[in-house]
Amino acid sequence: MxxxxxxxxxxxxxxxxxxxxxxxxxxxxxxxxxxxxxxxxxxxxxxxxxxxxxxxxxxxxxxxxxxxxxxxxxxxxxxxxxxxxxxxxxxxxxxxxxxxxxxxxxxxxxxxxxxxxxxxxxxxxxxxxxxxxxGIPIIDTINESLTANKIKEIVGIINGTTNYILTKMYLENMDFETALKEAQEMGYAEADPTSDVEGYDAVYKLGILTSLAFGTKVDSDLIYREGISNIKSIDIEYAKEFGYVIKLLAIVKEIDNVLELRVHPTMISTRHPLANVNDSFNAVLLKGNAVGDLMLYGRGAGDxxxxxxxxxxxxxxxxDNMEIKNEVNKIELSAKQINNMENTESQYYIRATVKDVPGVLGEISAILGNNNVSVLSVIQKSKGQEFVTIVFVTHKTLEGNINKSISAIEQLSSVQKIENVIRVENGIK
Amino acid sequence: MxxxxxxxxxxxxxxxxxxxxxxxxxxxxxxxxxxxxxxxxxxxxxxxxxxxxxxxxxxxxxxxxxxxxxxxxxxxxxxxxxxxxxxxxxxxxxxxxxxxxxxxxxxxxxxxxxxxxxxxxxxxxxxxxxxxxxGIPIIDTINESLTANKIKEIVGIINGTTNYILTKMYLENMDFETALKEAQEMGYAEADPTSDVEGYDAVYKLGILTSLAFGTKVDSDLIYREGISNIKSIDIEYAKEFGYVIKLLAIVKEIDNVLELRVHPTMISTRHPLANVNDSFNAVLLKGNAVGDLMLYGRGAGDxxxxxxxxxxxxxxxxDNMEIKNEVNKIELSAKQINNMENTESQYYIRATVKDVPGVLGEISAILGNNNVSVLSVIQKSKGQEFVTIVFVTHKTLEGNINKSISAIEQLSSVQKIENVIRVENGIK
Structure with a gap:
């Protein structure tokens, strides 16, 4: 030997x-x-x-x-x-x-x-x-197994720490701080958890996957990034009520030669293939133009x-016998245009604290309508208090329309605060 | 070029x-x-x-x-x-x-x-x-990506036709014949569906995966095989009641150098990673001694x-530049011993039609107990008819104990028929 x-x-x-x-x-x-x-x-x-x-x-x-x-x-x-x-x-x-x-x-x-x-x-x-x-062989899969495909889209749960925290929040009703503390005790989160919790780790990994799958160089700084530290127990409760689970997703899609790249907490249906990816497990769902949907699931960390x-x-x-070789076909990475988040399409969950006065629902709905945002569901549970929570889930719309709506809604005297805005994805099919 | x-x-x-x-x-x-x-x-x-x-x-x-x-x-x-x-x-x-x-x-x-x-x-x-x-790169994954591992276990849904039928039975309450007819109309099942429905197709594929993952030659005829044609709507109903879903699983495990190989319908928890693999999708769950649990999910057929x-x-x-080479390291496939099904451990679901007379539950329970089969759950819903359905789910036991129990139970004058016996797996974790 x-x-x-x-x-x-x-x-x-x-x-x-x-x-x-x-x-x-x-x-x-x-x-x-x-x-x-x-x-x-x-x-x-x-x-x-x-x-x-x-x-x-x-x-x-x-x-x-x-x-x-x-x-x-x-x-x-x-x-x-x-x-x-x-x-x-x-x-x-x-x-x-x-x-x-x-x-x-x-x-x-x-x-x-x-x-x-x-x-x-x-x-x-x-x-x-x-x-x-x-341990998930995602790079081999892209580089070696899916070579017959144009990859159109990748959606992944690629940070185990945040997935552990979100799982604890969802399945065991922990709040963010308690779940983070437990993750730290389990060794899943570091003493300074910023890199994981705020999505930086996922951004780096998404950049690597994108460069391999789309043959393009990606500057990590240009990837839209939003962490999970603003997810409250009440958002988890509403997610359950709507039949959703919240996951930190890393997403890249190619639409008309423009790359849409983003890392953010996302509500997905409990029947989405990524919905059952729990604890510190990772999973990556790819869409190739030949293979269709392919998902890999496994341990994203650990010795x-x-x-x-x-x-x-x-x-x-x-x-390969450690052969030293000059690559015959060097593929030059082309720079691809990256989508402005304002042009991204998604559904949105909006949670606001408003004064419990007549007309507030009408005022907010009017602003949404004026900005071409159509409402799918709304939940308002009045309990005779001064302030109440109101939650909207919208149909698909442009992020720009949501941003304009939010700015206007925040000006309403009947609105105390927009507490959270979370994207809702139906996932690739 | x-x-x-x-x-x-x-x-x-x-x-x-x-x-x-x-x-x-x-x-x-x-x-x-x-x-x-x-x-x-x-x-x-x-x-x-x-x-x-x-x-x-x-x-x-x-x-x-x-x-x-x-x-x-x-x-x-x-x-x-x-x-x-x-x-x-x-x-x-x-x-x-x-x-x-x-x-x-x-x-x-x-x-x-x-x-x-x-x-x-x-x-x-x-x-x-x-x-x-x-389209699932399972062979590349075993041959190229998991080479650092000893693979201990593979559990797969590797026949799209039967998975389509079982999904329709589970989610849309179709009976087997209707679901098969629909699968044929959709082009998922052939005019003679025997190879798919009776598990032969899955047996061939399991043989290939086993030879790659365990470095052994497998004679397909020696793989235990049971199809899905005996799964009735009532079994699906009971599965739901117990929190299970029924899937045709292809299983290979190595236990003390002996291979356990089998293809049969199996009840798995709705929270098992394979439970949400629906329609004609395939998925393969592997356990490696380094990587842990790894699952690949995707389209198992189609042009x-x-x-x-x-x-x-x-x-x-x-x-590889089409290089003609004499392989340096030919790995000789060793023949491994294949487990006798009598020595296989599993939980079991047993559905019987019995006379609605006092004492029948006691008689059956006594036989199970005498054969070292311990009962986890039992459901008997009497409706004042002559015959009633009684369903047992057992704790883990040897298949030999179940077979002896079934033979004895069938002899009871109060038992009209053992309608079905389905294995229950908690899956790899």
Missing amino acids: KKVKIALLGLGNVGTGVCKILNTNKEEIRNRAGYDIEIAKILVRDVNKKRDVNVPEGVITASPEEILDDESIKIVVEVMGGTDPAKDYMIRAMKAKKHVVTANKLAIATLGDELIGTAKEEGVMLKYEASVAG LPTGSAVVGDIISILK | KKVKIALLGLGNVGTGVCKILNTNKEEIRNRAGYDIEIAKILVRDVNKKRDVNVPEGVITASPEEILDDESIKIVVEVMGGTDPAKDYMIRAMKAKKHVVTANKLAIATLGDELIGTAKEEGVMLKYEASVAG LPTGSAVVGDIISILK
Whole structure:
């Protein structure tokens, strides 16, 4: 059996998972890869830290040069995260003709151009299946399996932390703060949960998926982003009343050569294929012009699921015999126009606190009507208090019409506050 | 741009889909494959038949030799179905150093050994993504994406016809015969529906998935098989009452190196990930020891979804530059022991017609207890008639215990008939 030496940059959660898998499934991996894999070096910050896995003497190092300058190491696995120094190490590894596997969504989303460009220049392979949706092979599916298709649309639940929180809010009637605290205790959310909760993490992943599926470079800053911290228990209650569930969706659609890109909490029917994706599970629903609707569902994070994707990438490089090749068909990424949110079509849920006086429903309805917003349902439950909650669900309309309506409704003296506006999607079919 | 000539064997539903996709997505396919694909020949039985697609003059032929003996044709796409003469043509094509793509589950399930053996001997590629679950890339996922895993279990809805029928029975309260008739009118079921309805189709597909996921050769005749023709509307009603839905599941699990293989109608919780797979959709749920639970959901049949898988295979061969290679690591398939159904563990739903006399419930319960079958729920609704329906759902037990119980219960003078026994699965978690 041929042998190959690899090195890990990082030995955190994912790195530990990679070690465990290479150890536990040694026999199967050797058969499938055609190589005996030896982890020759692992770069860490603190060589004295106690680790969850047994690593032979001399493997742990704090010196990147021991890896990057070692010609016998053929594959570098970057599982340290962040862009600095991860990007620099990856570039140096590729320039030294090493193949690179990374789980780093931030680096791929923000510096993917440069990284992929270097891989092409050097003729090495750069694989990043683990960077989106953990163990779900969404990148292989787009790159390898759906190649016969024009992909028209992707709708995904690609952040496990927010999905865990929303599931707790929906199924166990927790409020946002309690659910977030529980997610933090379970290790699903970080001490500073901003990246997950405010949708940044999903935006990066959506950018990666979009560049692969639509062959276009996407600037993450241009993706519309809205987190879940404004979702209240009362919104969940109304969602249930309307037969909806609330999910943080990452959406990209191509309409007349314009890309519509957005990450925001969304009400979807309880019968939508994504409605039953609960807890920290992820799922991605794609629409291809040949395959139709295709959904992948699984673990979006965790040491072993993410490690599964990383090790799958290593095996894929080995099955290709680590060939250094100059790509014959370089596909240039074309820049596509990104839709202005004002032109996005959706249904909307609007929750407002209003004075319980006659005529308020009529005033609001008139404003909506004047802005071409047609109302599907309205719920107002008066209890003889000064202020009451009124909730509208609209038919499909342009976001611009909603924004104009909201501005006008906020001016009404009978309206205390527009509490929330949440998009409602019927999903791809 | 490099050019390649391919040929189709067959121009039915799937062949037509392949032509449409190669035509509609020409530009994307050319970029991804690195080749201009020309359909040089299409083998049909009747050259004068009117076709759904426009085919250039001289392409349609009734002579297999025009394809198999033409050295300029590099890839043969077998979409004629059946084993004879499809198998012979595929073998001849591979011996002539042509790569082969097939959608033929019957040929792969029953003659896969010989076909795959020939491909290895000749160093050509044989691809069959379309043979299981149509457009769902389940074979790529097992072969390429989950290579880091030991797969422990697969549970699939892999027959669209029966899923359509069961969906109609469940959601629209149709009886089996009406739903079957509608499926036939919709083109989902054939005039002779035996292969679908009695589970043979699912058995073939399960055999293919098992051989890939567990590295073992499976004789389809040894797979336990039970169709859906005995599912009555009353069983659906009781399923609803217990919070279950009935699906035709194809199941393989590895337990202590023994494979448990079976295809049968199964009651699963309405909250099971497969419960919402409706109409003619397919879904496959896998459990890997690294990735955990992973589900793929999509179109299991149809010209374009199946064509998506076929054309994906063609592109994959072209991305590999049609290299003729002698596989370095031939993995020998090991024969694994197959579990006797008597030793299978499951919960069971038992529906019986009994005389409405005192003591019958006690008699049946005593028999179940004596055979180590413990009862989870029982429903008996007496209406003062001579005969009543009694339904049991058991805790987990061995199938052998159920069989002994059923034999004994049938002997009771108070029992008119055991009407149905359906397995109940809680699913993988």
